[in-house]
Amino acid sequence: MRQAVITPEGLEKLKEEIEFLSTTKRREVAARIKEAREDGDISENAEYDDAKNEQALLEGRIAQLEEKLRRAQVIDEKAISTDEVAFGSIVHVKDQKSGDSQKFQIVGSTEANPLEHKLSNESPIGKALIGKKRNDIVTVEVPRGPKKKLKITKIEKA
Numbered sequence: 001m002r003q004a005v006i007t008p009e010g011l012e013k014l015k016e017e018i019e020f021l022s023t024t025k026r027r028e029v030a031a032r033i034k035e036a037r038e039d040g041d042i043s044e045n046a047e048y049d050d051a052k053n054e055q056a057l058l059e060g061r062i063a064q065l066e067e068k069l070r071r072a073q074v075i076d077e078k079a080i081s082t083d084e085v086a087f088g089s090i091v092h093v094k095d096q097k098s099g100d101s102q103k104f105q106i107v108g109s110t111e112a113n114p115l116e117h118k119l120s121n122e123s124p125i126g127k128a129l130i131g132k133k134r135n136d137i138v139t140v141e142v143p144r145g146p147k148k149k150l151k152i153t154k155i156e157k158a
Helices: 008-038 046-071 124-129
Strands: 004-006 072-074 090-095 101-107 118-120 137-140 148-156
Touching (some): 008 046, 101 124, 124 148
Antiparallel strands (some): 090 101, 090 148, 137 148
């Protein structure tokens, strides 16, 4: 397994989710299983089957998150330069065709969330921006439509 780069903020969120799932959520599922068992015959008990399936999914999710935590390589945000786009950078770009301005933070794939303007360093836009400087124009292939031309207007630390 390869290492996964992560910001300190992302590491905290990962630890919090593991803690919640390992304690509160596990107790809730165990209580559902106990309740369903008390209802009698478990061989034809849909509530019991449902609770056991939820338990299996929960344990799988916890194992998946713990694996991410083991592989996590935390990036020192103090070492991020504002001279060029790097992992952890906040990048302001302007679409050369539409004139729209946007701001993205370049993060690892485990933290990526386009709704929060957090792009993976492995995404097409993330890859195109890494290593570029202010006023550079990058061309990005997008799944649908013509290529995007984005001008980097500002680079800042997270």
